[in-house]
Amino acid sequence: xxxxxxxxxxxAGGQGSRLGVLTSDVAKPAVSFGGKYRIIDFPLSxxxxxxxxxxxxxxxxxxxxxxxxxxxxxxxxxxRNSGGVTILPPYxxxxxxxxxxxxxxxxxxxxxxxxxxxxEYVLILSGDHIYKMDYxxxxxxxxxxxxxVTIAAIPVPMEEASRFGIVVADDNRKILEFEEKxxxxxxxxxxxxxxxxxxxxxxNALLALKDQSNCDFGKHIIPYCFNNNKQLYAYExxxxxxxxxxxxxxxxxxxxxxxxxxxxxxxxxxxxxxxKQSTIEPQYLCPDSNIERxxxxxxxxxxxxxxxxxxxxxxxxxxxxxxxxxxxxxGTKIGANCHIEKAIIAEGxxxxxxxxMGCMEEAVSELNPSIYAFGLATIGANSVIPSDVKIGKNTxxxxxxxxxxxxxxxxxxxxxxVKGGDVE
Amino acid sequence: MKxxxxxxxGGDSKRxxxxxxxxxxxxxxxxCSYRCIDFVLSNxxxxxxxxxAVLSQFNALSLNTHLNSSKWWxxxxxxxxxxLFTPTITPDNSWWYRGTADAxxxxxxxxxxxxxxxxxxxxxxxxxxMDFNDMLDxxxxxxxxVTIACAKLPExxxxxxxxxVQMDKDGLVAEFEEKxxxxxxxxxxxxxxxxxxxxxxxxxxxxxxxGRYNFVTDVFMRMTGSKRIAxxxxxxxxxxxxxxEGYYRTNMDFLKKDVRxxxxxxxxxxxxxxHDLPPAKYNNGADVKNSLVxxxxxxxxxxxxxxxFEKVFVGTNCVIKNSIILNSTYIGxxxxxxxxIIDSGETLVNGSxxxxxxxxxxxxxxxxxxxxxxxxxxxx
Numbered sequence: 169x170x171x172x173x174x175x176x177x178x179x180a181g182g183q184g185s186r187l188g189v190l191t192s193d194v195a196k197p198a199v200s201f202g203g204k205y206r207i208i209d210f211p212l213s214x215x216x217x218x219x220x221x222x223x224x225x226x227x228x229x230x231x232x233x234x235x236x237x238x239x240x241x242x243x244x245x246x247x248r249n250s251g252g253v254t255i256l257p258p259y260x261x262x263x264x265x266x267x268x269x270x271x272x273x274x275x276x277x278x279x280x281x282x283x284x285x286x287x288e289y290v291l292i293l294s295g296d297h298i299y300k301m302d303y304x305x306x307x308x309x310x311x312x313x314x315x316x317v318t319i320a321a322i323p324v325p326m327e328e329a330s331r332f333g334i335v336v337a338d339d340n341r342k343i344l345e346f347e348e349k350x351x352x353x354x355x356x357x358x359x360x361x362x363x364x365x366x367x368x369x370x371x372n373a374l375l376a377l378k379d380q381s382n383c384d385f386g387k388h389i390i391p392y393c394f395n396n397n398k399q400l401y402a403y404e405x406x407x408x409x410x411x412x413x414x415x416x417x418x419x420x421x422x423x424x425x426x427x428x429x430x431x432x433x434x435x436x437x438x439x440x441x442x443x444k445q446s447t448i449e450p451q452y453l454c455p456d457s458n459i460e461r462x463x464x465x466x467x468x469x470x471x472x473x474x475x476x477x478x479x480x481x482x483x484x485x486x487x488x489x490x491x492x493x494x495x496x497x498x499g500t501k502i503g504a505n506c507h508i509e510k511a512i513i514a515e516g517x518x519x520x521x522x523x524x525m526g527c528m529e530e531a532v533s534e535l536n537p538s539i540y541a542f543g544l545a546t547i548g549a550n551s552v553i554p555s556d557v558k559i560g561k562n563t564x565x566x567x568x569x570x571x572x573x574x575x576x577x578x579x580x581x582x583x584x585x586v587k588g589g590d591v592e
Numbered sequence: 593m594k595x596x597x598x599x600x601x602g603g604d605s606k607r608x609x610x611x612x613x614x615x616x617x618x619x620x621x622x623x624c625s626y627r628c629i630d631f632v633l634s635n636x637x638x639x640x641x642x643x644x645a646v647l648s649q650f651n652a653l654s655l656n657t658h659l660n661s662s663k664w665w666x667x668x669x670x671x672x673x674x675x676l677f678t679p680t681i682t683p684d685n686s687w688w689y690r691g692t693a694d695a696x697x698x699x700x701x702x703x704x705x706x707x708x709x710x711x712x713x714x715x716x717x718x719x720x721x722m723d724f725n726d727m728l729d730x731x732x733x734x735x736x737x738v739t740i741a742c743a744k745l746p747e748x749x750x751x752x753x754x755x756x757v758q759m760d761k762d763g764l765v766a767e768f769e770e771k772x773x774x775x776x777x778x779x780x781x782x783x784x785x786x787x788x789x790x791x792x793x794x795x796x797x798x799x800x801x802x803g804r805y806n807f808v809t810d811v812f813m814r815m816t817g818s819k820r821i822a823x824x825x826x827x828x829x830x831x832x833x834x835x836x837e838g839y840y841r842t843n844m845d846f847l848k849k850d851v852r853x854x855x856x857x858x859x860x861x862x863x864x865x866x867h868d869l870p871p872a873k874y875n876n877g878a879d880v881k882n883s884l885v886x887x888x889x890x891x892x893x894x895x896x897x898x899x900x901f902e903k904v905f906v907g908t909n910c911v912i913k914n915s916i917i918l919n920s921t922y923i924g925x926x927x928x929x930x931x932x933i934i935d936s937g938e939t940l941v942n943g944s945x946x947x948x949x950x951x952x953x954x955x956x957x958x959x960x961x962x963x964x965x966x967x968x969x970x971x972x
Contacts, residue, residue, distance in 0.1 A: 203871035204887075242663065243868075426873075434870035435890065442868050449856040450624030450884040450899075451872060452847075460878050463871045466625070466887050467856060479871075 170250060172222050172285040174307055174364070176215050177278070179271050180208055180295040181228030186414045188539040189548030189566040189586070190514055195227065197295025198234040199418075200497045200515060202425050202434060203465040203478050206237055207412065208295040209244075209443040212253075216244045217439050218303040220291065222251030224281050226274045228258055228267060243444045256281060270382040272389045276374040282367070290370050292363040292385060298421055298432065299409040300439045306364055306403045313341065316369040316398035317390065320362035322405045332358035333386050335402045343400040346391065357402055359386065360409060369398055408432040416542035419512060422478040422495050426461050447481050456487060465498065472502075486521065494526075503555060510561070511545040519547075520555030528560040531582035540564050540584070595710035595728060595786065596672075596703075597636040597644040600692050600807075601629060601655060607753075607835040610957035611935060615654035617834050618716030621918050621936065623846045623855065624886040624901050627658050628833055629716040630665075630864045633674075637665045638860040639724035641712065642672030645702060647695040649679050649688055664865045675702070691805030697796045703789060711792050713807070715783035719842050720830040721855060721862065724786075727824045731786045734763060736822035738791075738815060741784035743830035748841055751775030754832070755808060757823055765821040770809055782826055785812065829854055840933060840953050843899055843916050846884055869902055877908050886919070893923075907942070922962060932956050 184196025191199060197208035208225075215223050223246060227234055234255075240246075241253035256278050258267050268274035275282075275292065282290060289310065291303055301320070310318040321335050329350070336345040336355040347353060363385060365373075373389050380388050394400055408431055412418040424430055434441060447467035453459065454471035462474045465481035472489030479485075480497040486504035494508055497515040502508070506519060509526035513519070526545045533540035540546060540562045547553070548566030557574045559565070560581030567587025571577070579585060601618040608617065618629040629646070636644050644667060648655055655676075662674035677699050679688045689695035696703065696713075703711070710731075712724050720743070731739035742757050756775040758767040769776070785807075795811050804810035815821060829851055831842040845851045855862055869888030874880070880895040888903035893910030900906070901918045907925035915929050918936035923929070927940050931948030934940070935957040948954035 243866075428875055435873070435888070440868050441870075445866050445868075447856075448625045448864055448866055448887075450846075450886040452852060452884050453880045453882070455882040457881060459874045459880060460876055462874045464874070464885075465871045474874075481871075 169286055170284065172251060172287050174220055174289040174291055174303075175222040175224070175251070175282060175285050175287045176211075176220050176291040176293055176303070177275055177282070178208070178211055178215075178223055178225045178293045178295055179274060180225050180234060181231075181268055181274060182294075182296065183229045184296065184413065186539055187412075187418060188415060188536070189546055189564050190415070190418075190512065191230075192566055193230055193549050194233040195229045195231060195295075196413075198230075198237060199412075200480055201298060201412070201418075202422060203463045203480055204445070204498075205441060205443045207298065208234065208237070209441055210298050210300070211293045211295055212238075212244045212246070213439075213441045213443075214299075214301050214303060215291075215293075216246060216442070218301075220303060221246065221248055222285055222287075223253045224256045224278060225253060225295075226256045226268065226278065228274070231255075231257060237444050239444065243442045245442075251285065254281065270380075270384040270388075272374060272377065272383040272385050273380075275370075275385075276378055276383065279371065279374060282371075287367050290365050290367055292361075292365065294361045296413065297360070297409060297411055299405075300407065300432075300441070301362070301405060301409075302439075303362075303364075306362075309341075309403045310364045310366075310401070313401045314399060315364075315401040316366050317393050317400045318364040318403050319343065319390070319400065320360040320405050321357040321402045322360055322409050323356050324358045326353065326356045329353035329356045329358065335359055337402040341401050341404070343394070343402050346394065348386070357404065360405065361386070363390075364403075369393060415512065415539065415544055415546060419495060419510075419542065419544060423476060423493070425463055425478060426476055445481075454487070472504075472506075480515070497549075508545075510543055511547065513547040514549040514551070516550040517547055517552070519553045520557075522556045523553055524558040526561055527558055528581045530561045531580065533562045533564070533582045533584070535564050535584040535586075537562075540582075593640040593642065593725065593728075594708055595641055595712045595724065596706050596708045596789070597632075597641045597724075598696065598711060598713045599629065599632055599636075599644060599646045599716045600695065600713065600783075601646050601648040601652075601716035602650050602689065602692065602695070608839065609836055609955045611836070611839065611933065611955055612651070613957065614651070614935065616648060616650045616652060616716075618648070619652075619654035619658055620717075620833060620839060621901050622719055622833065622843060624884045624899050626862060626864045627654075628719065629655065629658070630862055631719050631721070632714045632716055633665045633667075634860070634862040635720070635722055635724060636712070636714075637667060637863065641724065642667070642669060643675075643706060643708070644672075645675045645677055645699065646716070647677050647689065647692075647699065649695070652678060658865055661865070665863045677702070691810070692807035693796060693799050693811050694805035696792070696807065697800045700793060700796055703793055703796075706789065709789060710786055711789045713785045713787075713792075717834045718782060718830060718832050719855075720782070720826055721828060721858075721860075722826050724784075727784070728786055730763075730824045731822060734822040735820065736764070737819040738785055738787040738812065739822040739824050740765060740768075740812070741782040741826050742779050742823045743782040743826045745778045745780050746831060746841070749832070749835075749838060751778060751780055753835065755781035757781055759823045763822055763824075765816065765823045768813060768816050768821070770813060779823070779825075781808075782830055783832075784826075836933075836953060836955065840916065844914075846899065847882060847897065852884075867902060872900075878906075892925075893927075901936070937962075 180197040246253040334347040451468040458473040462477040464479040467482040471487040484501040488505040491508040500517040503521035506523040552568040564584040667674035760766040872889040878891040886902040892908040924942035939962040
């Protein structure tokens with residue numbers, strides 16, 4: 169019988185709706201990050217770097233990009249004869265068929281997958297965060313403490329603690345209490361949504377709560393284990409860990425990579441981050457390019473001026489174009505003489521000549537002020553923007569737009585154009 | 593595809609100066625992201641050749657490391673695969689490869705065990721993109737005994753280091769001279785041959801009996817006159833890198849738009865082993881113009897008309913002009929470089945100056961120990 173000490177289950181089915189048009193075609197874990205990566209590359213690379221060679225990736229929302237990105241797992245060395253990476257979408261059954269209705273429900277529906285590896289421990293991960301972490305030392309901690317469940321937790325500033333699920337632990341790291349988004353937190357250790365379960369404990373909890381609607385780890389499984397006197401421990405993690413759940417935090421995390429010596433350093437030999445690379449060729453900088461404080465992906469061709477930019481692979485920037493404080497993703501083509509300030513332009517966009525973006529006075533978003541804020545202009549994947557238009561701040565564009573979509577050649581600040589499909 | 597591929601990846605080249613101390617010519621870095629052998633391997637893979645044997649013996653570490661998996665060129669298949677053959681001692685042979693024909697003869701059992709009717713033999717030191725199916729169709733249409741791929745010599749190159757070909761109007765080779773002092777034409781052998789596998793085995797057998805070892809002079813040239821030899825012109829770019837000038841010029845050609853697009857953008861792609869490097873990073877003070885930059889580079893200085901290979905670090909106030917900086921080179925602050933090829937893994941200390949005078953290319957291979965250097969820098 170096959171036996172794996174620890175397998176990982178990676179929850180990658182979420183939409184990440186606060187990323188607005190960036191996730192209208194792709195699940196959040198598939199969103200590009202840092203010039204050449206996608207968010208899911210971080211937990212996947214952490215797995216292989218931690219010696220975990222069996223990873224189930226649970227997909228549900230818009231899985232196409234994710235599926236083709238992961239493939240059979242070659243970039244992460246997860247193409248294995250036994251184990252390796254397996255995509256686990258929801259499936260139909262003879263009695264009842266349901267979507268994944270919560271994080272724990274999704275794992276419950278894949279009990280058989282986990283059982284087939286006869287594991288001792290199961291690592292639960294989400295595909296939402298940017299970090300490098302050795303899950304093997306977390307497992308050592310789990311064994312050392314004789315824990316049933318170990319929760320990774322990171323210290324956050326006390327004033328922000330009320331935004332998180334907080335764990336309260338004793339000196340021995342044994343968890344005494346949970347507080348979900350507490351008003352007056354009694355600790356600043358925030359749960360990172362990373363759990364190691366001893367297999368029997370997880371299995372029993374999932375079976376016990378199988379009829380719980382929207383069964384969730386934080387809300388149901390962890391409290392269940394806690395109330396049944398299981399040994400819960402908090403594994404403190406003190407390194408870089410970034411939630412990129414909002415457009416503002418996503419933009420910021422990208423911009424931090426440009427720092428002279430970034431806090432999250434991708435240039436270290438140790439703990440490499442792997443990704444599927446469709447291009448390996450070098451980038452070409454034209455005789456009139458001007459680039460400072462930027463990272464640029466392979467195969468791009470830059471003829472304009474870039475400052476404080478994160479640019480993906482195979483991006484074309486035309487002559488005379490000036491781009492500041494922006495994120496440009498893979499395969500986007502930007503024409504000549506454009507001026508772009510503080511924008512996030514997703515993959516495969518085509519932008520004409522003489523386009524001004526991120527200009528004008530700031531105004532509140534008419535589409536969704538809680539998403540489109542931070543003064544950013546956000547362009548969804550495969551959008552087309554015609555030449556000679558002006559686009560303001562806190563704007564959102566998705567789809568193939570033409571001149572007719574821009575009255576007086578303008579999309580004022582706070583405005584939006586969404587074509588083809590619904591977007592939040 | 594009805595052929596197997598054989599890549600002749602020998603190649604000590606004294607013309608490469610210090611660059612070939614560390615690696616065989618086919619393992620030389622090209623166009624910022626490739627090794628020379630990637631071109632022939634990708635051509636074979638893209639032509640649906642499923643079985644490829646690479647014959648190598650000279651300074652093969654870099655090459656062996658590069659070929660550690662056949663995945664990168666799509667050769668990892670149940671049928672066929674990528675085989676690396678270095679000389680081995682057997683009960684009846686204890687020689688190194690004494691020449692290209694001998695290299696194939698020593699692996700003749702492999703040739704005999706295949707079922708494909710044709711063999712494509714190619715050298716690993718050329719940069720080009722071609723479909724071997726077209727060449728095989730041509731070979732069959734011309735009813736040739738052997739077909740040799742030919743290319744027009746670039747203007748800067750000299751015919752005297754090639755086999756020089758004169759073709760008749762039917763596309764047959766009328767005359768072939770190996771490394772003539774005074775070439776009679778600017779059409780040269782591109783080092784690619786197609787012939788029947790059984791014919792090759794017979795020729796190699798005969799060659800071995802006569803104590804001859806070189807494929808071009810002892811096999812191919814002796815066929816001229818008596819056999820029907822067709823010449824197939826390679827469409828598109830072709831260049832040989834096995835001379836210092838050839839290596840420099842070929843790399844610099846990638847700064848030209850048409851060459852860049854031909855190799856980087858047009859289908860089919862050239863494959864190579866990925867090193868999983870982060871995107872290139874430009875810090876304050878970076879000023880890069882008309883240059884190619886590979887992944888993993890960190891740039892703080894000025895770069896003009898140059899190629900930076902993978903993982904090159906350029907310090908502040910550096911000036912780099914008309915140069916090729918091979919991978920994993922560390923360039924300290926205030927360094928001036930012009931008309932140079934800096935070998936891979938070099939460590940150039942702060943304030944140093946390297947200039948190839950009068951436009952002549954200079955190879956820099958100081959082989960300084962990087963960590964020793966860092967310790968010394970910290971002391972002072």
